[in-house]
Amino acid sequence: MTNVEKKKRVHKSPEQRQAEILTAATKVFAERGYQVADTQAIADLAGVGKGTLYRYFPTKEKLFSEALHRQLDILRERLHAAGQSINNPLAKIKAVMGAYFLFFDHYPETIELFAQERAEFGSAITPTYFERMRTCNHEWVALFQEVIDRFPVRDISIDAMMARFSELMHGAGYMSFRGQDGLTAYQQLDDIFEFYLHGILRSDNPTQYLLVD
Structure with a gap:
């Protein structure tokens, strides 16, 4: 990852980050189904680490609901x-x-x-x-x-x-x-x-x- 990419990532607001995770979650849940959908795949699509995803949404059920x-x-x-x-x-x-x-x-x-x-x-x-x-x-x-x-x-x-x-x-x-x-x-x-x-x-x-x- 370049310095520019790192800078962009750091400066995203919590609201932006949360919205990106939810957009990715919607796509992955819709494509794979709740049971099969993997939180790692959602994190990858959102461009965040799995730890970041769990800071916003501590459970898969919470992520789906939100x-x-x-x-x-x-x-x-x-x-x-x-x-x-x-x-x-x-x-x-x-x-x-x-x-x-x-x-x-x-x-x-x-x-x-x-x-x-x-x-x-x-x-x-x-x-x-x-x-x-x-x-x-x-x-x-x-x-x-x-x-x-x-x-x-x-x-x-x-x-x-x-x-x-x-x-x-x-x-x-x-x-x-x-x-x-x-x-x-x-x-x-x-x-x-x-x-x-x-x-x-x-x-x-x-x-x-x-x-x-």
Whole structure:
């Protein structure tokens, strides 16, 4: 290793180093599975010693958990940013759906972590994905209440609207990851959202309401 390389390594902040380890862990866990994934391989990919890795993450289970939490942090930040400057609640819902699809198009390995968490830890825990989504449930309720207040929706509850929306997003992301139809989730955004609108609005042309501010 050259002096320049050493200098660069020394001057990385703890936050940078931790992020690099978690990025490497996400990749290795997704490719090899939790049981087979080796912490040495993760350390090598992150460009750190195994001792450094264990200073940040003392166990393999902790490393896996933090890698999954970091992916969900990124997802939540993107969903939050997607609707920030949009007033129309339906347009905001579509923007959030698009951000969700783009996240899983860009980070397909996250779906592997979901599956591994369930396989390794089973019913002993609530899946981190659902646990995390519940923390922003009040934001979703407010958004869908605004839809009900402003547009001619069918006689269905907010919980039902939110559940179907979540199922469409999650299902489309998973099917895209599995390559079922050759299209990314984001490439199907218009069709999926159109389908969702026809399911909740009493109108022959529900997309007209996207133009309402």
